[in-house]
Amino acid sequence: MALEPKSRGDRFSTWGLLWGGVVAIWICAIGAEFLVQSAWHTHPLETPSDTVILLTMDGVRMHEMFEGLDPDLAKSKGEQTLMPFFTKEMVPLGAFLGARDFGSRFELGHPIGISMPSYHSIFTGRFTWCFRNECGPVWGQTLLSRVIDTFGQGALAFFSTYGDLCPAFSVPNDVTQICLGRSNNVVENFSETFGYRLGDKDAAVFSVAYVHVKEANRKLIYVGLEETDIAGHLDQYDDYTRILREYDQYLQFLVAEIDRQIATGRRVTLIVTTDHARGSGENWGQHRWSIKGTGDLWLAAYGSGIRPVGFDVTGPNRSLYDVRATIEYLLGLDVARADVMSEILEIP
């Protein structure tokens, strides 16, 4: 039988098959994506948190939490932990990410290891083109704008010793806020008169934030404490460690108030983390991508919706990029599954 050249119709059917296959694969991929996404829609968080409190401590490394005073830096010997409430009372009833002894890792988002890019990571959940503290305001949606768009401006309260965060995230003027900032000299003037020490601005910011926590009428309360990082850059280890002890007391106040509100039936969740860690030895005061230790971050969570696993968390390596989605999920919003730190959550 002689071979005949393929007819025009045959050629069309071959191309048709090929294209049909491509389209079928494409439809399957979209279908799979939809099924993954809809897994959240079919199992939404039935009882979201009424309030999530996000507290950041700027440039706090884990050493003083778990090993106490650093013998290379301290003049005296000290106790095993400078944050006894945090490590011995809060975390065991909550969850902690970043404890290497338990195989858990919590890392930087933006790799540069300085503050503003890291706050971008926290509030956007993604990489941003920000490589210095003075970079311009964030483009696109953030955790803050999403909370405002969904629940209204009254749902957010924003308090930060690092005042540059307000313009960086375009916090609207109508939102309850404190942004002290290095350029704001009110506290400095006050301090010259009455005697200022590092940690006092944080104390002022925390006290106002605490009043708003007690009012129990916000969806998201952000508390940004910064003076640990200033003490680090000034190489004032005594101040750094004193402020850590003060932060421990703030957490004790917060947890007591959260427990009180939970007992009344409210659902309140606390997330505590840092924007970057620090170096060690003579580099203890510094942090950036090239300084070892900068990327050894940690995150702790406590309260409603948090699985009480303590330090014993198994899951993928996490980073600051996962904070936003986790908070949005706790607030009952739709988010991508992979970004939610489900290993520390009570998911129904």
Ligand SMILES: [Zn+2]
């Ligand atoms: Zn710094």
